[in-house]
Amino acid sequence: MTPNSGIGAHVSTKGGFVQAAKRAHAQGATAFQYFPKNPRSLSLKALDAIDARQCRDYCMEYGLASIAHSPYPTNPALGMSRGEAGYHAVIASIRNDLEIADACGSVGTVVHFGHMKSDDPLVGYQHIIQTLDMVLEQWDGKAKVLLENQAGDHGPMGTTMEEMVQIRKLCSHPEHIAFCFDTCHAFASGMWSEGEEQAMLEKGRKLGYWDALAAVHFNDSKYASGSCKDRHARIGAGRIGSDGMKALLASPEFGKAVVVMETETGKDGTHREDIALMRSWQ
Template sequence: MLNIGCHLSVSKGFENMGKQALEIDANTFQFFTRNPRGGKAKKLNQKDIDKFLELARENNFAILLAHAPYTLNACAKDEDKREFALNTFIDDLKRLESTPNNLYNFHPGTHVQQGVDVGIKYITDMLNQAITKEQTTTVLLETMAGKGTEIGRSFEELRQIIDGVELDEKLGVCLDTCHVFDAGYDIVNDLDGVLEEFDKVIGLDRLKAIHLNDSLNSCGSHKDRHAKIGEGQIGLDAITRIINHEKLKNLPFLLETPNELDGYAREIKLLRSLYNG
């Protein structure tokens, strides 16, 4: 079965997200842990969460992906911003234990001309302070397009972060198809080669989820502009190969395409029709 979903709003609760997912034939979804531009998280409603967990069990939901706010920059130049990132990270991981055994994805950050090595040191410091042995959530580093001073534009940079984390068994990677393509990894003409490189540098056992997006820009553009499935430079043929690839087909695929719910429903229907699993 193709494990596929999209980004849903947590504002109306977990049960509502579960019902919305079922309406569009999704069996997983992604949600922001709080406002994507930052701020205080909404108080958890355990009754709502319990209803969702029952719904998820009854409908065989795949693993869920929580997403950290975009304002979380673990390697910011400003110490106050790094402290905000740490406090947000710790709070999110505690809250996610109410929906155990899922995934928490974050953008590694922007080093703001401090240099990659300094930025990675800040990121690993935060992860070493935030991650605990007891947590059931797996933390995912997202592959980035490499615009500006983003960290995570290469598999080697993600590997360097992983190597600096003591509880690295709690870490994985979310591969964003738009981001890796824009970063220069040619998943259109050499998907096998890209996956072989990922396995060599990071290890495919750490690949836990895929953000499935087309790209408005060409390979190596470092732009990060998502497109609807089949309407960008990656194209429907390549995306079909991705969802059917033996090393990827059982992972959760999360759509972040520029759509409303009806658009996601159309993309999910299309992708299910192209899946050979």
Template sequence: MFWIGSHISSAKGYEAMGKQAVKLGASTFAFFTRNPRGGNAKTIVPADVERFRASWTELGYEKGRIVAHAPYTLNACSDKADIRRFAGETFREDLRRMEYTPGNYYNFHPGSHVGQGMEEGIRFITGMLNDSLFPEMTTTVLLETMAGKGSEVGGRFEELREILEGTVLPEKLGVCLDTCHVWDAGYDIATELDGVLEEFDRVIGLERLKAIHINDSLNSLGSHKDRHARIGEGQIGWEAFVRIINHPALRELPFILETPNDDAGWTEEIRKLRAARKEAQEA
């Protein structure tokens, strides 16, 4: 199974998200746990979750992990104590809510240290994780690779490794690789994909790589800007994405589109990527 999907609005609940994903031709999907700019989360209705899980299993998609996304306002390493406190409270609430759909992924941006320095930023992030992760949780928390703009943490693989090494429950953590972000951070996935994955394996370990945000980039390699483009319409290019979705180290992972598109556009991107995957398998 090729696990490919896009971000789906969580406003109408799990069953509606599953139906929307199927409508787009997806076999997985991502969703924000609440408004991406912050705020209260929608009340979970257990019966709605059960209908989603039953229909997802009936479709044969139960082995394809769905990828929740924390709100963008969650900054675990802010220079303001109230923002760090909000991040921790939101993070812990989201992890409790994730247990309604056991065994899936919760992705978050590590944060921006806002001039405090990378070491201090990483200390705050690991502190939040150590206060939030618990042995019984079935969710795997994913650190997202970042573009390295401004004071972002996570623009280098080494920064993510330091976070992983600083947590007391590292087995609860993984990494989501964003193709636009790593490209903008300076990792040449267009012409040196094998080399980038070898570096990831050396620094972090490929066993930690759990999901892919699949996005082209409007920017040149190493620009540190983070501006997504539709697949094949940016600087990374279509042929690179054909190699990415078929790479032995990546092809069984869930791929989530975060491209600037509408439903028709995501449907077409999913169709084209599926066709490229099928063509490679039949070659």
């Protein structure tokens, strides 16, 4: 099996970004995910250059990879449908996340595909392209927008690999866009069912989806395939199951990605147990 770019989980940034890196390292992780700012707001956060540099240096010293996760209100599919102020707030927020992620030495910032209700479904896709083009205009950092697939709980937008590939292709700066594949979201949306992992992986190869994969949210699903319910379970404890999660982790596509869990912690309040389990599968 190809060694992963990193295995870990989402961690708190209490005390700063370097403290997040130290928390990840303390539980045996070689990767972690963090919120660059308040996850419930699009309000911008001033970059603490010293903290970010300390985080980057610590990660280099201990071999840690990291990804940021943009706030939950980030919805590039809305465009100006809810007003110009909201549109520019999303653009500024994603750019702010990219700048923080870049300063911390992170691979990029995860951005949900987004959703909107419209009589013309193409409108939402046009909004996503326009928003990402504005975000990435004149962006010269190494951190990328990591476009994440969705579970279908807000509708069918963003639930297929075809959409991801096409949106990236149509954007003006595809070199600054990569993918974050959420296993729970993909399973819940009906992208594959139990035991069909290899067929799903092969489909992604044919589409070229995995060529742009940079990160994985490694979450089991509390609900069945096609449920469209975004409810994460600890790895091996959900409907994907241990065999399915093992098959995914063993794939060469996942092997090149930063793999992080967004699941419940163990009894000790950390993901140490699940990280050790994942390592036993390698």
